[in-house]
Amino acid sequence: MGHEWAIRALARSVATDRVAHAYLFTGPHGIGKTTLARKLAQAWQCAGDNRPCGACPPCQKIARDRHPDVQIIEGVPPRYDFDKDPPPPPRANDWERRALRIRQIRDLERGLARAPFEGRWKIVILRRFEESEEEAANAFLKTLEEPPRHTRLILTARDASLLLPTIASRCQVFALRPLAPAQIERALIEKYNAAPEHARLLARLSAGRLGWAVRAHENRARLDARNRYLDELNVALSEGRAERLLRAESLAKKSDDLPELLETWLGWWRDVLLIQNGDGSRTTNVDREDALRDQAHRFTTEQAQTTLQAVRATARYLTQNVNARLALEVLLLNLPGK
Amino acid sequence: MSQALYLKYRPRTFDDIEGQEHIRTTLKNALALNRIAHAYLFTGPRGTGKTTTARVLAKAVNCLSDGADKPCNACAVCQAINAERMLDLIEIDAASNRSIDDIRALRDKVDFRPGESTYKVYIIDEVHMLTPEAFNALLKTLEEPPPHVIFVLATTDPQKIPATVISRVQRFDFRRLTLPEITSRLTEIAAKENLKVEPAAVELIARQATGAMRDAISLLDQLTAYGGDEITLAQVQGLLGAASNQIVGELVARLAERNIAQGLALIASAVDSGADPRQLAREIVEYLRGLLLIKSGSGDALTRTAEAQTEMTQRAGQFSADQLVRAIRLFNQAAFELRASAHPTLPLEIALVEATLEPPAPSGVSSAPRTAPPPASPPPAPRGSPPPKSAMPPPAKSAPVAAPKENFASGSVNAAMPITVEIVQSNWANVLARVKQSNRNAEAFLRSAAEPIKVEDGVIVLGFQYQVHAERFEKEPKWKEVVERALDQVFQRKCRVKCVLAPERAKRKAVEQDPLIRAAMSQGAQITGIHGA
Numbered sequence: 001m002g003h004e005w006a007i008r009a010l011a012r013s014v015a016t017d018r019v020a021h022a023y024l025f026t027g028p029h030g031i032g033k034t035t036l037a038r039k040l041a042q043a044w045q046c047a048g049d050n051r052p053c054g055a056c057p058p059c060q061k062i063a064r065d066r067h068p069d070v071q072i073i074e075g076v077p078p079r080y081d082f083d084k085d086p087p088p089p090p091r092a093n094d095w096e097r098r099a100l101r102i103r104q105i106r107d108l109e110r111g112l113a114r115a116p117f118e119g120r121w122k123i124v125i126l127r128r129f130e131e132s133e134e135e136a137a138n139a140f141l142k143t144l145e146e147p148p149r150h151t152r153l154i155l156t157a158r159d160a161s162l163l164l165p166t167i168a169s170r171c172q173v174f175a176l177r178p179l180a181p182a183q184i185e186r187a188l189i190e191k192y193n194a195a196p197e198h199a200r201l202l203a204r205l206s207a208g209r210l211g212w213a214v215r216a217h218e219n220r221a222r223l224d225a226r227n228r229y230l231d232e233l234n235v236a237l238s239e240g241r242a243e244r245l246l247r248a249e250s251l252a253k254k255s256d257d258l259p260e261l262l263e264t265w266l267g268w269w270r271d272v273l274l275i276q277n278g279d280g281s282r283t284t285n286v287d288r289e290d291a292l293r294d295q296a297h298r299f300t301t302e303q304a305q306t307t308l309q310a311v312r313a314t315a316r317y318l319t320q321n322v323n324a325r326l327a328l329e330v331l332l333l334n335l336p337g338k
Numbered sequence: 339m340s341q342a343l344y345l346k347y348r349p350r351t352f353d354d355i356e357g358q359e360h361i362r363t364t365l366k367n368a369l370a371l372n373r374i375a376h377a378y379l380f381t382g383p384r385g386t387g388k389t390t391t392a393r394v395l396a397k398a399v400n401c402l403s404d405g406a407d408k409p410c411n412a413c414a415v416c417q418a419i420n421a422e423r424m425l426d427l428i429e430i431d432a433a434s435n436r437s438i439d440d441i442r443a444l445r446d447k448v449d450f451r452p453g454e455s456t457y458k459v460y461i462i463d464e465v466h467m468l469t470p471e472a473f474n475a476l477l478k479t480l481e482e483p484p485p486h487v488i489f490v491l492a493t494t495d496p497q498k499i500p501a502t503v504i505s506r507v508q509r510f511d512f513r514r515l516t517l518p519e520i521t522s523r524l525t526e527i528a529a530k531e532n533l534k535v536e537p538a539a540v541e542l543i544a545r546q547a548t549g550a551m552r553d554a555i556s557l558l559d560q561l562t563a564y565g566g567d568e569i570t571l572a573q574v575q576g577l578l579g580a581a582s583n584q585i586v587g588e589l590v591a592r593l594a595e596r597n598i599a600q601g602l603a604l605i606a607s608a609v610d611s612g613a614d615p616r617q618l619a620r621e622i623v624e625y626l627r628g629l630l631l632i633k634s635g636s637g638d639a640l641t642r643t644a645e646a647q648t649e650m651t652q653r654a655g656q657f658s659a660d661q662l663v664r665a666i667r668l669f670n671q672a673a674f675e676l677r678a679s680a681h682p683t684l685p686l687e688i689a690l691v692e693a694t695l696e697p698p699a700p701s702g703v704s705s706a707p708r709t710a711p712p713p714a715s716p717p718p719a720p721r722g723s724p725p726p727k728s729a730m731p732p733p734a735k736s737a738p739v740a741a742p743k744e745n746f747a748s749g750s751v752n753a754a755m756p757i758t759v760e761i762v763q764s765n766w767a768n769v770l771a772r773v774k775q776s777n778r779n780a781e782a783f784l785r786s787a788a789e790p791i792k793v794e795d796g797v798i799v800l801g802f803q804y805q806v807h808a809e810r811f812e813k814e815p816k817w818k819e820v821v822e823r824a825l826d827q828v829f830q831r832k833c834r835v836k837c838v839l840a841p842e843r844a845k846r847k848a849v850e851q852d853p854l855i856r857a858a859m860s861q862g863a864q865i866t867g868i869h870g871a
Contacts (some may be wrong), residue, residue, distance in 0.1 A: 003575050008564070009563070009564030009565075010576065012564050013563040013564055016563070017643075018562070018563040019563075020342060020559070020560070020563070021342070027682075028679070028680060028681070028682045029680060031682070041374070062707060067460060075592070078375040082519045094680060097478075109434075135433075135467070138433035138434075138464055138467045139433045139434045139467075141431070141433055141464055142431040142433065142434055142463070142464075148683075158677065158678060159616070159676075159678070160538050161677055162391070162678070163496070165383065165550075166464075166494055167382045168553075168558065169385050169550055169552050169553045170552075170556075170560070171556075171718060172556060172560045172563075173560075173862070175343075175578070175614050175616075175617070176577055177579050177613065177615070177682075178609055178682040178683060180609075180610035180611075180617070181610075182610075186361045205682050206611070207683055207684070208682050208683070209682065241857070241858075241861060245857055248630050253642055256617045259680075260680070263679070263680060263681055263684070266681075266684060266688065267681065267684060270684065270687060270688060270691065273598070273691050274598070274602065274691075276596040277599055277691075278598075279599030279602060279603070280597050281600070282602055282603065282606060301695065305692065305695055306516075306690070308688060308692070309689070309692070312688070327580075333857060
């Protein structure tokens with residue numbers, strides 16, 4: 001689904017057997033990097049004719065992450081002890097911090113020295129390689145340049161520039177791009193039985209990330225959080241200073257949510273600005289059209305613009321270890337008022 | 339599996355190496371004069387030829403041919419190295435073998451004479467990853483290796499190499515390759531591989547590589563794997579997610595017209611049809627930079643067609659230089675933010691919106707959260723104090739106060755001016771600076787223990803938080819003298835000080851630090867009293 005250009009290119013390389021030993025798929029979380037990596041692994045290991053057929057035992061095993069020659073490696077939580085701790089649980093959210101350690105690279109290299117167990121290749125998918133520790137990335141350079149025979153490596157990362165330049169330049173890079181919202185909308189309706197209104201909203205909010213849209217469709221938590229963030233904003237707009245200060249205090253306590261909160265707010269003010277400047281057809285928050293229009297009237301373009309800048313600045317401060325409560329207080333006090 | 343093109347076309351002689359003139363000439367001369375150093379350090383960005391040059395050097399020093407043109411790539415030694423079966427060329431990956439034990443193992447073997455050639459050549463790649471102990475263990479060997487050994491250290495990160503290592507080696511800095519150097523090499527490889535590549539496609543590949551040959555050749559390789567033997571500009575754009583120049587030009591035109599709606603529509607349609615938002619942001623920056631260069635009269639420095647040149651010259655006229663600089667900054671910021679933003683297009687859209695609108699008046703919005711209250715509202719004066727600040731005469735120009743570097747907090751001080759507690763407070767830092775010049779201890783003590791709280795009949799009253807501090811100050815007559823002298827100088831008159839105990843000052847200070855209260859005070863509130871704990 002989507003990324004036809006990349007799939008066509010990869011399919012051709014499989015068909016003509018001009019395959020590189022290392023690939024790097026980049027793009028925002030939820031855009032389909034790991035999905036594409038699994039598909040490619042299937043194509044390489046597939047026993048059927050129309051590779052990947054999706055039906056043969058190797059394809060099935062890879063789809064369920066059970067293939068002995070296809071390994072998916074991801075970072076571990078901070079202070080994780082490989083000898084004592086149980087395998088780390090899946091990530092709670094996109095912001096959770098993990099790190100790929102040199103020990104994982106060494107284990108991996110030992111494993112690669114052996115021949116494949118049942119497949120044609122030994123395939124390793126290294127997810128979120130931008131989280132690798134510096135030593136780990138450096139230790140991986142030589143393997144990445146000239147890996148053992150029978151080896152194929154697929155890395156995924158948020159963006160190539162977040163990796164060591166020497167890593168990215170050893171891989172064939174596919175920078176996956178956002179899909180058209182209309183495409184996501186269709187997919188949600190046809191494949192996942194979403195209601196049309198709901199699909200439209202999710203497609204707009206996902207901004208081209210199909211994986212994000214599907215996850216938001218299957219698990220309402222994301223959408224609930226987004227609604228909560230917008231409610232906070234809209235209530236804050238009608239509040240006086242004292243209440244805003246209290247609100248800042250309570251928001252600051254959930255510091256894990258702040259990046260997403262600020263991004264939601266950014267999207268909101270972008271919509272307000274859009275309507276003010278005469279293009280209501282491209283708004284993201286289609287379910288709250290009325291509130292958007294109301295605010296577009298109530299506030300001047302200048303107010304909306306300064307607010308947008310203030311939200312951006314706050315997001316930046318939070319990455320620089322500024323006291324979250326202070327940053328939010330300044331932001332909330334600077335929101336336009338009644 | 340076919341061999342990667344960048345491995346297949348690794349240069350085998352000095353003349354094959356594209357660019358790096360300065361290094362090639364130096365090394366060739368050293369070879370001709372037989373003045374080969376025993377240790378080299380090759381530094382430079384990725385894909386500029388460090389490892390390649392190291393291997394060519396290894397061949398050249400061992401080459402058996404008589405001719406001047408070494409390496410010959412024909413003799414037994416050259417062929418053995420090309421086939422990677424030469425035992426006297428030892429390549430070590432320092433990132434994987436970075437410990438002191440690895441270096442000791444190396445040192446133990448260094449003394450053995452080479453088997454089939456004149457020199458044993460050690461290439462230590464990614465050398466910046468060695469641990470400090472490993473570097474130190476290497477020092478002695480690096481300084482005086484056995485005569486039959488040559489070391490070549492290669493790294494992308496020379497800052498991480500200890501100075502003691504750098505001073506023992508000959509250092510060569512590899513630079514990024516220029517656009518013509520990369521295009522000429524790509525065209526050469528394309529010809530050898532029987533590929534038909536559009537010149538515009540070659541140029542886009544070369545641009546994308548930003549000076550790294552390996553990146554350029556990898557990209558070409560990738561395109562041949564997917565596109566077949568004919569490579570067009572559209573294919574390269576498709577793979578990279580690059581927008582056509584036309585779209586970028588149109589976007590900039592909308593920017594000039596200040597048409598947000600159409601600008602955003604353009605971005606959306608470009609992204610829907612497969613452009614990469616980050617790539618798009620970078621292309622816009624590149625285009626705007628072109629306009630800025632044209633505006634500043636150096637536009638011909640860029641390579642482009644005559645049509646594009648006319649179009650850009652015309653467009654450059656629609657912007658002021660300030661606007662361009664601001665827009666470049668905004669889109670550059672967007673390209674940077676897109677790396678980590680969860681939303682794939684938002685930063686780009688916001689950059690467009692902001693670049694289109696006039697910058698808002700600098701009304702203090704979005705300034706960094708401060709840790710001190712805004713200077714506009716000093717703490718209210720205690721009861722019974724002299725008239726408020728507004729009664730202060732304008733600062734005099736002639737304040738003949740000499741030197742301390744700190745500026746006065748609020749204008750200079752004039753001898754004729756009645757002294758008020760506000761003036762003392764706002765110049766207190768300045769007073770302390772003078773105290774510091776004559777007595778550091780007094781300054782440190784005053785800074786933490788006391789502050790001026792009022793002025794009574796021309797006597798400046800210092801409030802102490804604790805009894806012990808006040809007593810200590812009284813016991814040191816010299817300190818008092820120093821403070822008075824400093825006050826004399828700053829305020830241009832004879833000043834006297836008095837100590838009192840003022841415990842509620844501390845409490846007030848703590849209260850003032852509270853963000854809620856600070857925010858209230860910045861809105862004009864005053865503290866009138868403190869109740870409770």
